Structures are given as C-alpha cells and as structure tokens.
Amino acid sequence: MNQEPPETTTPGQERNPTMVSVKDVSKTYAGAGATEALRNVSIEVREGEFLVILGPSGAGKSTLMRCINRLVEPTSGSIIVDGREVTSRRRELRAVRRQVGMVFQQFNLVKRLSVLMNVLSGRLAYHTLWRSLIYSFNKEDKRIAIECLARVNMEHKTFQRADTLSGGEQQRVAIARALAQQPKVILADEPVASLDPKIARQVLTYLKQIAGELGITVLCNLHQVEYAREYAERVVGLSRGAVVFDGPSGKLTDDILQQIYYRDSEAGDDDDV
Amino acid sequence: MLVERKKWRLHHIVYLAAGIGFLAWCADGTNLRPTELASGIPKIAKYFALMVPPKWSFAEIVWKPAIETVYIAVWGNVLASLIGLPLGVLAARNITRLASVRFVAKSTLNLLRSISELIWAIFFVAAVGLGPFPGAVALGMNYAGILGRLYAEAMENIDPGPVEALQATGAGRIQVILFAIFPQVLPQFVTYMLYWFEVGVRSATVLGMVGAGGIGFELVTTIKLFEFRETAVILLVIFGMVTIIDYASTLIRSRIY
C-alpha cells in the first residue's frame, strides 16, 4: 500500500521519503455519548520532519497519536509507519511500537525507579523476557541509555530516583526514554502542557534538536499557538476531529486560527480525548 | 426541619422497632440475657482472679513454643505471598484481560479466604500429622486468599500512565508488569506483608488448639487442667510477643516509602 508521496508543502524536505502516513483514519468512541474523535484524518509526515499538530483540547490530537502506535484502535482507515502497516497483531505491533517513541503530558515515568532504570525501560522491546525477569540490561543498553540522557543534559541525575526530579527534568528523562528505543518516530502528546513557559521552551528545543540531529520524525501535539509558530516547520490544524489546515507555520493566519480554535466554542473546555 | 422530621417519624418508629426486635432476637439466640450477664461476669472475674500471681517459672517451658509460633507466622506469610501474588496478578483487571481467568482467580482467592486457617489446619494436620508444618501451610492458604485480593486491588489502583508509556515502547505484557506495575506497588506490598505478619502471629497462637504447632497447644492444656497461674503466664507471653512484633513492624512500615 506504499504509494508515492504527494506534492509536499514543506520546503527543503522534498527528497526525504514518507515516514508516517495516516489515511482516512476515523475513530468513534463507543459508549453513551458515542463521540466522534477523528473524522477521515489523512496526514503524510516525512523523515526527520518536526510536525506540530495544533488544536484545542478535545480536538482529537491525543487520539490521533494513540492511533499511530495503536494504544487506541481506530474505527477505520489505515496507518503506515516506515513502510509497515500498523496492525493490532501482537508481534508486529510490538515491532512497530519499538520504532515509535512516545512522550506524554504527565511524563509517565515510574517514580520509584532510578532515572537510568526509566531510560533503560525504553530498551525492553529489544529484549527477551528472560533477561527482563531479573531486571538486567547489557552494557550496550546502558551506554545507549546514558548517551540519550546526555543528549538532554540529564546524565548528572542518572542515579537519582525519578520522583526527586522537577517536572521539566522528568520530561527530559521521558524524552531520553523515547530516544533509548532508537526510534524512527517520536510522538509527543502535549509534552509541555504541564510545564511553565521557560521550561516548556527548553523541552521543545530538545525535541526539535532531536528531529534535526538524529533525523527522527517528531510529531508534537500542542494547543498553544505561540509555541507552534516558534518551533514548527509544518503545522497540521485539527478541529473537532478533522484536519482544517496543513501547511508551513508561516501560513498560520488569523483566519485559519479562528477556524481551528473558535469554530466550536463548546469543544474548548473538554479534556483531551 | 421540624416539619420534615414529623413526615419521617412513622418510618423511623418502624425501623427502630424492627432493629430492636432483631437485636432482641439475636440476644435471645445467644443467651445474652441480663441474668446470664449478672451470673457470668462474676464467674469470669473470679476466673481471672485465680490467675494471680502468675507462675513465672512456667515461662521457661513456654518460650520455645512461643518462638515456634513466630516461625509459623513467618512461613505462613511467605507461603501466602508465594500463592497469593500469582493469583492476585491473574485477578487484577488491568493485567489479566480474559474475564474468565479473572473470575477463576478471584473465586479461588475467595475460597482460600473464606475458610479459616483453623479449618485449613484441621485438614492439613489430617494429611501430614501433628506439628507446626501443617500450621504454617494452613496459615499460608488462608492468608494467600487475603493477601492475593489486597495485591490485586493494589495493582488495579496504580497510576496507568507508566503502563501506557511502556506499552508504547513496545515492551511485552510481562515486561510492563515487571517495570511499570511492580515498582509502583512494591511499598504497598511490603506494608501488607508486614501487617499481615503481625496478624499472622496472633492467628498462629491458636493453631495449636487443633494440633498445628505453636503456643496454642500449651494454652489449651493449661486451661483444661485448670492451671490458672500457668495460663496467665502464657497470656502474658503472647501479649509481650505480639507487642514487640507490633512495634517492630510499625517501625519498619514507617520507613518504607
């Protein structure tokens, strides 16, 4: 199902092949409200691209990300990551997930474990179960983990417990954990929503550096326009589960923002789904 | 306020009458009558009065079974965790997806829990003969049910964020349990183990009544022989032992987190 990438809107990325391709993905959450979180979303993301998905809370940004690594099962549509179709079959899914790192709003570190152990847990998918049973990692894993920590300047906290770190530090460790997977794609779901502006910019800078230096494709959910303008090369605007804009951040006009944010004022207060 | 009260008054009277009637019926069924109390309490008081002064020299004989009681509790709890943990994992909603497996695990835990350690002890004494070993196994069976359920509940109540994070890295199911769930629940597990060890020592003091080792055997013997002053010593030894373990375990528990 690998088709040639269509005409790109991002200058300077023409030669890179498509890394993530989302085709006609819809997701309806079953239950009382039966909310339609995603409606026929299609996005193509190229290798090494730093893409910001912009939208208010409840626009379906988190759902879109979770569909890409199948933490959420889409109702319809297909997703291809690095030429491989994402399925829910366990073995293949694990292989895809290994290539896709994820960074969360709430960091999601295991608080009682050391920073190193948290980063090392990003290596688990490379391991057999037997090795994990005794909580053992080989030297190569440790070297990778510490390198990843050094990349976000956190190697000096390697042996501390994760709950002794500040929010920004925890998020950097979480980025290191995603990097330790040696992924091709990193999904960052509102990575700075729980951080204050100064720390938020720091974290976004690290994420952008990763995309640039390591050639990792980064998809980053944001709800703040100013960060999107500052950091994004390309922005996808999501509103009520549908793509309403796809283009370079320079083209984010007030009209378009109006469309993303104020088309439906009720959606603004909902929690992200 | 007053008007509202009046509206409910009839209901109240009916409920109250039913409650009192139920309690009276229960009291009647258990021979709990004022006359019984009036004659019984002095008898009990007299019984306790006969215990003074305790025959201290008897302590030389009972310290050994007293320590054996603690050993029984130690192994009872070790066995309980060994049996209870896997069952707890199978019974936890966020770990085991198959509802049928969860149901079987939960039912097993319920069965283990509902049958008192004394009944288990009777069973195991019948199987392997008198002694502390069947006592420890019996305690293990009963407490496996209790601890297993507590473990399952602790695991169900963890922060799901790290679990999701590790699933997203492509880690397998057991790896997620080992790296995201166990580290989170470990302090709670240790707290439960210590607390139920305390309770276990108290339970183990009566296992001897059915021949399953520990100080209970000496206790029954002295009571049956009306050796009041010896009984007093045993009660004091039990009390001292339980108190020491209480303090020790509280101290350790306060340091875990």
Added chain:
Amino acid sequence: MTMTFERDVAATLQMEAAHRQRRFAKGLGWGGLTVAVLWFTADQIGMNPLALIKGADHMWDFLTRMFPPDLSYIFFLGRATVETVQIAVWGTLLAVVFSIPLSLLAARNTTPLVMLPWFTETWQRLSLHLLVFHLTRLLLNMLRGINELIFALIFVSAVGLGPFAGVLAIALHATGMLAKFCGEEIEGVDQGQIEAVQATGASKMQVILFAVIPQVIPAFISYSIFRFDVSIRSATVLGLVGAGGLGFSLIKTMKLFKYYETATCILVIFLLVAGADWICSKWRAKVI
C-alpha cells in the same frame, strides 16, 4: 559528537558499574540474610514439602470421604448458621458500645490529663500526665493481641459451653481493634475545625461533641461494618472450642467421622462468609 559529550558518557558509565557493584553487594547481603532466616525457621518448624506430597493420599482420602457433601444436612445447620450471625451481631454491637468511650480515652487529644501532685516536669516529660491514655492503650493492646478463640476458650471454661461465651469473646477482641483504630482516627482529626469550635468559647466536652466526633463518625461506622464482617468469619470457628455457631457442627461431624456432613458445614461457612463479605463491602461503599 563533541569530546565532552563522549567523556561525560564514559564517566557516567563507569559510575554505573560502581553503583551496580554496590547494589549487588547490598542485594547479596539482604538476600543472604533472608535466605538464612527462612532456612533456619523452615528447619525449626520442620517444613517438609515431601510430607505434603506423601500426605497427598491422606488429603485425597479425606476429600473423597467428604464428597459428595450431604446437602440434606443443610437443614440441620439452619440453627447454627443463625446462631453464628447472632453471635457476630452482638459481639460487634457490644464492641461498638464499649469502644466509644474507650477510643476517646485512647486518643492523646481527648484523653483526660491526670495531674498528680508529684508530677513534676520530669514526669510530664515522660508524658505520664497521659496516664489514662497509656493505661487504655495497654488494655486495648491486650484485647487486640489475644485471639478471640483464646478468650472463647477461657470464657467457655468459666461460664460453660454455648454462644454466650462466644459473644463475649468476640466483643472483647473487637473492642480492642475498634477502639484502637478509632483512637488513632481521633488523633488525626483536622485541627482547624477544633480551633473554630474552641473560638466560640466551647468547653472541652463541647469541642469533643461538636468538632471531634462528627469528623470520625464516617470512619468509625465504616470500620465497624468491616469488623462485623470479620466477626462473622471468627464466629464460624468459635464452635471449635465450644462457643457456639457453625464451628461446633463442623467439629462434631468430624469427630463422628461424618465427613459428608463436614463438607456441608464447610460449604455453608464459605457461603456465609462470602455473603457477609459481599454485603458488608456494598454497605461500606454506601456509607462512605
């Protein structure tokens, strides 16, 4: 990458090795200690897995003699089942009644302070003005530490066989549990509410009535219900020492080698305990 980056990584890796060695040594120490303790205790109590395997045919024999349970015996167990519940009801109720005053005495912030003339500063520093508190706690610890079966055994030999001894035994043990728990709850009440009531010029008794008790009532009720659940479980075995309830039927049928009936007893006990557990957890959820 730059030189410093490589150097940092190498240095941290080395530190990791040192850390690991230290952790390994520590783990080995504690692990060794644990194994030694378990080994020693196992030896002392004659832990012998082989005996269980060897005893398997005994167990099997026991089980086959229990199956199929004689379900018609259920009709004879009605009285004993009712009695078990009745024992638990009154045992818990008496414990609730006893523990209301006792828990107030067993909390540092509500216990009456006894100041005897010779209580100088040193005595106070030893917190002996909390005399009532310490004595109450000692009593409660005794009640808590001694299993209800032991009480039952003593009471049976003092007042004779029957459920009466069982009620008293459960009442005493549950009082110890309930009053200690409640005393700790009282010590943990929100100080702000107390100050608010004190600020109105209320007396100490009024503070207890209007600021302390309302705060602990939900926890007290919830714990009392839990205690009732535990009491039912205890009441099923009190009969083993002759203090009434299902345990008596259990031991009686066993002594007469009527194992089919014993199995029925166990079945009824299981249903009763599981039922009480279910009802009490629903009830507690409703109260909280």
